[in-house]
Amino acid sequence: MFIDGVHKTYPGQRTKEGIVTWIKKKTGPGVKNVTTVEEAETILGAEDKLVLGFFDSLVGSDSNELSSASKLEDDVNFYQTSNPDVAKVFQVDPKAKRPSLVMLKKEAEKLSNYDGKFTAAAISEFVFENKLPLVNNFTRETAPMIFENPIKNQILLFATSKDSEKYLPALQEAAKLFKGKLIFVYVEMDNEEVGKPVSDYFGVSDGPKVLAYTGNEDGKKFFLDGEVTLASIKAFGEDFLADKLKPFFKSDPIPETNDGDVKIVVGDNFDAIVLDESKDVLLEIYAPWCGHCQTLEPIYNKLAKHLRGIDSLVIAKMDGTTNEHPRGKSDGFPTILFFPAGNKSFDPLTVEVDRTVVAFYKYIKKHASIPFKLQKPEGVPAASKTAETTTKDVTAESSTKDKDVKDEL
Template identity: 40%
Template sequence: MSKFQLVALLMGCLLVAVPFSRNSASAAADEGDDDDDADDVVVLTTKNFDSVIAGSKFALVEFYAPWCGHCKSLAPHYSKAATILKASDPSVVIAKVDATVESELGTKFDVKGYPTLKWFIDGELASDYNGGRDTDGIVSWIKKKTGPFAITVETTESLEELEDDHPVLMVAYFKSLEGAEYEEFKSVALKTEDVPFVQTTDAAVAAAAGLEKPGISAVKNFVGEAREVVAFTGSLTAVEIKTFVTAEKLPLTIEFTQGNSDKIFNSGIKKQIIFWGSAADLSAESTSFASVRAVAKALKGQLVFVTANNEGESHEPITNYFGLKGAASPVIMGFHMEKNKKFRYTGELTEAALSAFANSVLDDTAKADYKSAPIPEEPEDGGVTVVVGKNFDDIVMDPSKDVLLEVYAPWCGHCKKLEPIYKKLAKRFSSVDTVVIAKMDGTENEHPEVEAKGYPTILFYPAGKKTPIPFDGGDRSLKALTKFIKKHAESEYELPKKGDKDDESNDKDEL
């Protein structure tokens, strides 16, 4: 699973490849008409795309869908960023494309989900956008791409002004802006887009940033935290400077919101500890939260410590993704983003116990936790074996069985259309003891041997092997599924002859 897919899942939606189709709205779009074109975001269509991009030194283009909730959430931030950048740097164009209308552009730039943002330089595609999804994040990312890698500051007043505008600054002090150590600093600043860098040769500015000799410090003014200055104590090499920046650029704990999601997922740190609780659990008086913050301070730069207020507006993605609905708070989860593994903590909420758990997540000794619905009282539904997380190993991983598993979602239209065909398939194999036709609700259950990028996902687990083989044919007919099982099954079997009611002439359904 890619980071893109994982972030989409955690934010509450699975973005899958969308077939683009041109519709009657394209005529209006071709003329550049757009009801939202009252701001400084340039509306692009197939007709004007090449000319606008070719005529721009820099351009950020959002490919969106009008119905997409994340696109709607991004819109005011994107618009405000466009206004700020238009005033400060006219060489930058902020633009958008309705990819549901401009199908050729969506296909050309490999748009598979919404919103997708692309960065262009001198008319050529340069990279995907990977900055924040709020106004400040967009502006700072583009300024880093288009301007100097670091802001030169010569007075303490200028440093104070920057502190007012940024929750964290990386300040570098050198006697002169040259030399081997300066080049090491420069190489990191050029490649780091989510935090502003400051450089100075002024001793007073350096002192205000906690530096008495040439070096680097982090000046932090995070909301809810007192101003803190942390001086870098390592050697001025790119590797050590990058490690310092990664450790200091985030607050000790960061709240999960849509605005913060990119900071969390693009932090460069793959593992997280999540503290899910009420407002009281997250208050300064909470002893459990104090323990979490103490561990966060000790493991700064190794784990991202994320909070989710289960009484707030942004908790639902965390609550749903980690299966915490109805759970007693607080709950502490470990999360390995790259491997999509979850770890649930069940011990005491003391600093020592939490530290041991956090370190077990770090060293990969923590036991993974997978979401599961209760084992059903009725093991079958219309002849189809019902699988949940808790009985997955017993049924799907049975070495004596060939198992076809459909991973579905109750709300999925394609899954509903497949259901009668799938039940016929189960009926066809009902007399074959070595083949199991099964299904699992992917919204309620998880297992390390299942990766569902969309619904329905159909996987075949051969007897004794159990490395799943995906069914990727577009034809989900009874005939196609039967042939797929026959091709990959380890066991020998013979199907009974089909009767009139089960004849394949009646089973030409395709999805």
């Protein structure tokens, strides 16, 4: 939307109601007056969530502060009244001290009373902390609201629709304790369209499971050990905010044998293979469904075959859809990283070259910490043992081998 020539991006849920509310807020008055009971009842029937101010007068400083606050919260409609009968419809005590402010929602927590200073900033903070449901059902419509929210830290409950009745009450009660700090989300695991893909992404195969997620670029995950109760979720949330939890990383089982030219890396053997300080390691992070990865596979295998005899060098690959490691991050598939020997405490190098054997070989030759030569194929006669001829032969051999590899590849 363009307002006075200025581009405004819609930040809310991708729903008809959310978009209409946002447009009305941007094109109309920030706060609407409610003067009759009939108006109040109509509004209550139509709105999923709203804010109401109860004032002595519909003009003045209190009304101005409410109007300013409304500009800061695009996805909630604000109303005001000075009529005690109208206030009663909105569950405000007609005899309450004015100004009074409430937020009403059509969900588990229907009413939230505001008791802070009557300033735009404080009111906006109250609305921000209370406008979301206590627990958000994860759907295609709510996903943008969850992941684009300024509150990045999340607590997710993974459970089937049948089990949700048992565990959601505890999650809702816990959510009341962390307003403005954590977003609580329920993922219905047996929902094939949304719940199952989300469960697979987080590495959850069975429920119920409670998981904490940082929701930022790091995307760290932490699992709650033990029974899912109000007390355990409360302690888990507190430890999460205090940074006391150990992160969880997905991993396939470690292969029983790993003797191929391309070594198989999973989350649980990443340290042993990739972070081995005595090895230069080239790592491809791939996805089985990725077409570019499938095109690269024969080239990568051929590279590994020609470099198989170099003990200081490892050519490896990791399925990035089922394995994770903080040192093996991908921006897409395939991502190719190089970890020089003796420098594993530093970030790896991102390999951005033509996807050919020759280009990869040149890159490794240039960046490897440990110099190497291609191994002579079996059946080639040994070089002369004299010192003079050995020097000449090694030089010629290295040149010939590089040329042979480039010609052959």
